[in-house]
Amino acid sequence: MSFGFAQACDLSPKVLFTSTCQHWPSSYRPESLAILTAIIVSPINADVKIYTDSQSAIDTWLQFRSTNFDPHLRSIFKLRSNHIVWNQINEIVTSLNLKLQLIYVKAHSGDPWNEFIDSKCSEVHNNNNSSIITLLTDNMKNIHYILNWNNIEVEQSPRKFISQTSKVRGFEEFFNLARNVKYRRTNIDWKSTFEVLSGDDPSNITTFKSSRKKAEKLKFLMEELPTIEQIKKSFPDIYDNWLCPVCSDVIEDFNHIWSCICHSDFCHVSLIDINSLDNFWDFSIDNNCLTFIDFIKGFIPITLSNYLKLLIFNDKVVRTIIGDLHDFTYNEVMNNIWKPRCELQVVFEKNLSITKKKKLDSRLNFSTNSSFNFINNVNFSSVDYIENSLESLRNNIYFGKDILGFMLHVNYVSFINFYY
Ligand SMILES: [Zn+2]
Structure with missing residues (x-):
């Protein structure tokens, strides 16, 4: 997945940044990372207006703005996904004392800057040598422990992830x-x-x-x-x-x-x-x-x-x-x-x-x-048999595939091997 931002205000230097990210695919993840990378390079005490076509990102921003960007840890972990990204957004807004504003623009509606950054993101997406962003998580103020699964940081509500893991494990046992x-x-x-x-x-x-x-x-x-x-x-x-x-x-x-x-x-x-x-x-x-x-x-x-x-x-x-x-x-x-x-x-x-x-x-x-x-x-x-390796969960994290949809594939492969 690719993402990026372009600094469009005439009073500030023109900046363009694009990169890619991996794991937990969703349209919301690159949008959240674009906001994070944009505010990282903002100067202290700045007024930052970000135009985005992601309503989910705006909803999360509104939720944190109501807490003055100092949310309770529980509410961060209750986010359905991308809580590490959003925690970092919160911490940066607070430490740089930013006045952050998110404004919705309709995607593909002819907004020139929106079209511009979209085309730049497509270029990065199609380039095999693009950089992949990695978030350092060992120095956060609010979150001291990160849930890891097979060396992948869990960017999903821990409660949801653990219940999903247990469901997949139960299904594998039943299936076998x-x-x-x-x-x-x-x-x-x-x-x-x-x-x-x-x-x-x-x-x-x-x-x-x-x-x-x-x-x-x-x-x-x-x-x-x-x-x-x-x-x-x-x-x-x-x-x-x-x-x-x-x-x-x-x-x-x-x-x-x-x-x-x-x-x-x-x-x-x-x-x-x-x-x-x-x-x-x-x-x-x-x-x-x-x-x-x-x-x-x-x-x-x-x-x-x-x-x-x-x-x-x-x-x-x-x-x-x-x-x-x-x-x-x-x-x-x-x-x-x-x-x-x-x-x-x-x-x-x-x-x-x-x-x-x-x-x-x-x-x-x-x-x-x-x-x-x-x-x-x-x-x-x-x-x-399928291996009890939570393979469908892995597919979900890497490629966003539907967990039970994966089982149809397993069925099909087993069926082919059995009859031919
Ligand atoms: Zn009978």
């Missing part, structure tokens, strides 16, 4: 789970997938109802619904030889819920026929392709998002449609398949006098006498 091998090889719209999981509740409110729904959705996503095969693991002596409570014919694991003969009516209803989405409405279990079962679990195929985008819906509308469609499907599945199945299960257990106490005794017995060996016999090639 053995059970997710299929989703590493197919194209998932991860952003929509996590939005569907979170639901549409505001992030600052927690209710028992929404927490319960989220927990249920997570069980779908992780195939952890308490099917007979699942509860057998905890209570093998109670549920040994039990079959599906609905058809009483086959063992009941997660996949059987959808293939159970007694649910065939529901399973063959397709809401609308979208031919271009090859397997979307397919109600079968497939280890390689995404089907409607994966959608029920909460994995949103990228083909669905792309199809809706083709209908000229914007991203927000696409995500709302996907959220509503998933919510509708989830409620239908819960009310028509899972809840009736659980009611049957309760009746069975009641008839056989299986009480909570009996289950608890069984679990205690199982854990003390357990001779089970849990063997991890899943052996996938290493190409299926």
